[in-house]
Amino acid sequence: MSFFSSRWVERPVHVTELDTAVLPRGFRAAGVAAGIKPQGLDVGVLVSEEPGTVSSARFTTNARVGAPVTVSRQARLDGLRAVVANSGCSNVGDGRRGYETATAMQARTAELLGVDPAAVGVASTGAIGRELPRERVLAGVAAACGELGEGAGAFSESILTSDAGPKRCALDVALPSGTVRLCAQAKGAGMISPRFATMFCFVETDAMLDAATLDLLVGVCVKRSFDRISVDGQLSTSDTVFALANGAGGVAVEPETPDELALGEALDALLRQLALEIVRDGEGTRRVGRVVVRGAVDAVEPIARAVADSPLVKTALHGADPNFGRILQAAGQAYPEGEPFVVDLAIEGLPVVSAGDALELGQAGLAELEKAVGREEVEIELTVPGEGGETEVFFSDLSEAYVAFNSEYGKGRG
């Protein structure tokens, strides 16, 4: 089965899918069990062997960020050589001790890899407000640096928390000037409503491009992927995207060329599908919704978010309940009071509201609608007053399983 499994992401014709754990030339990675989590891999290291590697980064916009985000922001974000990550504890809210632990992770990784500490990005995920055991994580860093290999399998597992499994992809991308390799590993299933970045996504390519070009591509593609998803409307303290390009493949990608366009298309599809995997793996999720809103430029984003984050819309999606009244209510909540709010609404292409009024569906129409909302992916199209704006948000349903999972005390989760 193709990695590009959602009907909402088109598989670029110029990509070849590889074993998902493959890395581009000149990258090495490892993941080890260091006892941060009760079981499983929990410390990972990724490194590019090329001194000329360039990079790009995006972080959460939450005012409350973790120590790893603080430390990473001070790093040389356009020249990262390595990433050190852990799961099991997000290292948020632990004051100076937490800051020192994040700095120590960065320093130990740099020392063992022989790179500048400012060339190491740090990312931690898990429970907030707990101490990240420094000796354990540093021992894990040492073990991982001793096990570096050409695959991303263990590394991609070491960053998971409540994920059902690894989220990763490896592609060969045929550019006009030659073939480059593009790979990524992501994690995330709860506390997901990123702005500019998801929980974690690490991207590697052996293409040769300058830092500004990489940053432009990452910025555009992140806005169209991780910035467009919501599991529970909750912006994390720790969202991080690191992208590294090391040029080891020898194919140069110059700005404003067909090469750049082709690489951008592949990166766009890759990140969109990874973002959808995060939504589909949303804690307890059964069904994924996509809400598309067209109308006034200022109106579409808050309306799309209000629909995607409404627990009433999400429970209806979960129950395959064609309760479109809740969509109208959520949309109206995000619109200025007193303004005329006359909308059209279609679900899976079936018009259900026209000019603000529910249409008479009849027996056959209702049966068709009931069938449509029972699919794995359900599309909602809303047209609101005004022109020029269009946006989309992909969202999880809300299930008893989400509640049960997030109500259980003492599991060490965020």
Added chain:
Amino acid sequence: MSFFSSRWVERPVHVTELDTAVLPRGFRAAGVAAGIKPQGLDVGVLVSEEPGTVSSARFTTNARVGAPVTVSRQARLDGLRAVVANSGCSNVGDGRRGYETATAMQARTAELLGVDPAAVGVASTGAIGRELPRERVLAGVAAACGELGEGAGAFSESILTSDAGPKRCALDVALPSGTVRLCAQAKGAGMISPRFATMFCFVETDAMLDAATLDLLVGVCVKRSFDRISVDGQLSTSDTVFALANGAGGVAVEPETPDELALGEALDALLRQLALEIVRDGEGTRRVGRVVVRGAVDAVEPIARAVADSPLVKTALHGADPNFGRILQAAGQAYPEGEPFVVDLAIEGLPVVSAGDALELGQAGLAELEKAVGREEVEIELTVPGEGGETEVFFSDLSEAYVAFNSEYGKGRG
């Protein structure tokens, strides 16, 4: 047991609690079963017999409102004599037909009671996007007008949807100038995040006061009660408060007098307790939270809402999980990115975060915290940067039962 059962509402010393179904002098009410709901009472009428009755009203601020809100807004809101209400269908999204049905409810009620149609407020609650059967509801209006009596029992039941039971209160209020009677009936358990009004609350008093004074008291008290609660963060299309004062008791309440103050205190306590009953009866609710936020004037409200509406905070409340990291994360989400966000946090009076960092609670402290978050009412106090602002929001937890209830298809709910 006293109606004032929450520790967050002080029972005024100058009130006497009466049978909760009592009405003030000069008011009559009825509730009947008209077949709008599969079973139970679903059409109610309330009327003041005094021609000089004054009134005040508040409605939802959702841009998408129901036909009953539209029709009521065009009524004489400072001189209402009667209210007609139904449950089982909110009459939202049914276009001209829905508007005509709401108008017909108003006209039929006015005709049967011998009052001006502009003196009748209309309120409907239930599923959105369905037809309110006109002949049934008008037959119900006629039946209710034929059964008007001195009690509010059947009336208060006729407005319920997913409520566990009636929400109502009747008080004698000892003012310096004499005793007045103050009563109210409310409904609401889901789609609850009112701004300026709850789903429904109807207030009656036989005090003699002018419309401006009544409106002032209602405005202040609604802001401190229904405006401060959230079950699921969802602003309804139909929230309505009607308050009627008919002077039948002969006690005049002049503006800016001790009488006005004493009546205001009683109304304030009454509406706050009713608002808390709505939260406590939130669909599937086990525990009620109160978040108090102190800090910069502009910051406190969005932070309080972000905490109250976070599904992660709500599931932790449900599971008695002392996961305060989620409170920091939700608060940070509502604060401008990049601003210093150093907070203090106390739960049930126990300091857990100081100057942004988690405190070492130790075994005994953690045990105390675990016990505290298992109480029926849990208080969260958050101090954020800045001065001069303070607000509170009362909120329900989020349970599997809420999800199950709102995922079930075909129950005719909103």
